[in-house]
Amino acid sequence: MERESLKKYRSPLVARYASEEMAFNFSEQKKFTTWRRLWLYLAKAQQTLGLNITDEQTSEMQANIENIDWDMAEEEEKRRRHDVMAHVHTFGQCCPKASGIIHLGATSCYVGDNTDLIVLRDAFNIVLPRLARCIQRLSVFAEKNKNLATLGFTHYQPAQLTTVGKRACLWISDLCMDLRNLTRARDDLKFRGVKGTTGTQASFLALFENNSEKVEMLDRLVTEMAGFKQAYIVTGQTYSRKVDVDILSVLAGLGATVHKICSDIRLLANLKELEEPFEKEQIGSSAMPYKRNPMRSERCCSLARHLITLIMDPLQTHSVQWFERTLDDSANRRICLAEAFLTADILLSTLQNISEGLVVYPKVIERRIKQELPFMATENIIMAMVKSGASRQECHEEIRKLSQEAAAVVKQQGGENDLVTRIKASSYFTPIHNSLDQMLDPSSFVGRSPEQVTKFLAEEVQPALKPFASFLDKISELNL
Template sequence: MTNEPGDILAAMTAPTSAPTREPSQAPDYRSPLASRYATKAMLANFSDRRRALLWRDLWIALAKAEAGLGLAITQAQITALERSREQIDFDRVAALEAELRHDVMAHVHHYGEVAGADAGKIIHLGATSCFVTDNAELVMIRAGLELIMDRLYTSLTQLAAFAKRWRAEPIQAYTHFQPAQLTTVGKRACLWAQDFELDLETLEQLVARLPLRGVKGTTGTQASFLQLFAGAKDPHAKVRALDEQVCAAMGFAGSIPVSGQTYTRKLDTWVVSALADIAGSAAKFATDLRLLAHEREVEEPLGSKQIGSSAMAYKRNPMRSERICSLARFVHSLATSPRETHANQWLERTLDDSANRRLVLTEAFLATDAILNLVVDVTAGLEVNPAMLRKNMADELPFMATENVMMRAVEAGGDRQALHERIRVLSLEAAGELKAGRGNDLIARMQADPQLGAHVDDASLDPARYVGRSPEQVDDYLESLVRLLDRHRAREGRFSARVRV
């Protein structure tokens, strides 16, 4: 079986991580997440075949553990199950489900058909449907989180390299989207990276906490398994061992301590909330980049033949950043659903979670995967235009200089309040010149002012004077980030983005 996270990732993650895109001749509908946006690895993780194979892995693990603990299950029966594991005819399963109106029992019957009547007798022994459905979903969820962490790691390493390169490059900062004190390109990149860092830490902790449902029975009491081991000296010890052995076989340290028929759907809220947080981090990054692209300061990479508009040939639209924001809104819209599902689970279980979870869990993972595929692609090729940085700062730098001028004038014995008022008046006059389409003449106005002129020096318009500790903050932050990246160094090279559309 390939249920250890490393084995799963090795099976699903190939050198290419390109989204799959099949011809659209088929008459049936396919989600754009599958046909355009999500990567092959994530699609494979949530595919029908992988789910069915995990169900069979769980039935094999259950049979092996039951046999090892003394139940009358032969090695020949187990061998038959293992030998026929890969033989799945989904058309036959569909025909059985149409007749039985039960998806799990359709698979039980089909597995029995291909494994043989003798092996078929012991499939699903003592189990309820959630033994395979819930446990398989937790395996897929954990593997999906591992894939997401690969993408986060790559995003972080690329943003860290970008921040280091541009650590001291001054750029206009904005509050309320109005010009404010300068920052640096690298410092702004650290703000983006920090959000993704927090997301990676959240997933790291979530994966460590995520249990298997385990072997719990129809209402979580393990009564059916207690009955199977009724003749044992200590039936309770046997059932505990059964639960532990199945968890180990599926690559989990343990199961959830108590459950109803299902594992608590609170786990789903953790997972989808974490994915929505990642979508939010990505959308913040992408929104900032869209604003910067408008100023022509920092831009996403442009394909050599990329077309921005079918009409306006000159357009360079930040289409990848726009798509990140679009997909992020979709993930955010999904985040409320698991909470509602959790809140509406009656007593030990009700089936109104099933159809909802089939949609929400998979789509949340596929959309977040698509978002991070774009983030990795964009962060690999961010373009900075220093000439535009200087041009856009030119009109604002005189305003930046006023605080330093005022501080020097106060140190020379001036009245702070009177100086503040004088600078306010001169600044409004200079702003009027800007609004009239002329240059910012505030420096000249201050130089001509008897209270301020002596305190305006030649370096007043040096942008580096107004970035504060931004370069040093970049250095400090990147040093602190190394600890997290070192813990995840095994992810190096696992993922490279390929955006097809």
């Protein structure tokens, strides 16, 4: 790292966390080389449709896509206060033969908005495989632990038993919804295309002497060259900022999912039932050497909150886009669109890393079940006693008294739950003494959890992962 760079603020999203792939996707290099490609597409399409543009000119443009004089571009923008015209002149400087036809008939949003749509599409294509890998890793975890009984919680109070694998399926189910939503948002993206200053295509109609068919074909050719199947039929000067709302909505939804998953992991880490990966030389606390803080999950929760809040930017921006457009969207969009995808990228790479190294502690889980299960089994015990001839009301009162005594030991004395011992010592419950241990088998309290896991993974998860089969092997390595 150059020491001079340490004297300026750098976004932690790029400096600390994000993948090189996503960081490049929102880089100046990609942005401005994409502008040049769009100018080339426009020139080639105009040439195809009969404008006086030569192969020599388009070849010159093709050869100089990556040849950007960054110093000149910076100086031109300072002088002209217009980034697009600065780069038109910079591109023209290295393409003297083509300089006169660069940006012909176009408005700034031809390169600005179309580039944004290309970058957004490519960003979806980066995060979707990452999301699929998180789902796949958690699916392996769920399958492995589908039979492992664990205490369920409602209101963060002990509830009926579930299994570790079934709980993981709750996480996976939400992630599958995100996979669907992100895929849908990507596939719904269209190209702005070649629409002119206020979206009327008037400048291109003039170029082609009022030939509407050629203007339609120009729009179609450029859209296809950019790799899109469709362009928006109507736009203002920009594509509707409602599109940005759709995009950040699904990313915010992903943020909420990851926050919930990692909050659960943090709570389970406190209970010592489950831990995220902890490396051999990792330090949990500078003051308390024994600590194994769930720092990856905490990072996810921290960044997920940022991602969730970003949806407010496009909502407010879209609401104040007067008529065909205003420019108060520009600075805001430079920040929120990039930050949303950079944050989603970090969340998914971190969640994948967590999912690849989750550690379960069955003995701790078993101990907690033993503390709570006797209370949960009281209804089953009453039913068994009634079947042996006892009165339901009498049995309820007997077990109520023993339960209160056992609860007092737990709450007031800090002892273990001894309800089972008390039942075994009571002559009243003699008819069920021999079957008591069987009645307290945790596996009999998890319902259809294992079957639900098997069915869910087979019928919903595996089909959802099929389109991403070639991306699933990559391991996640965190930068920090």
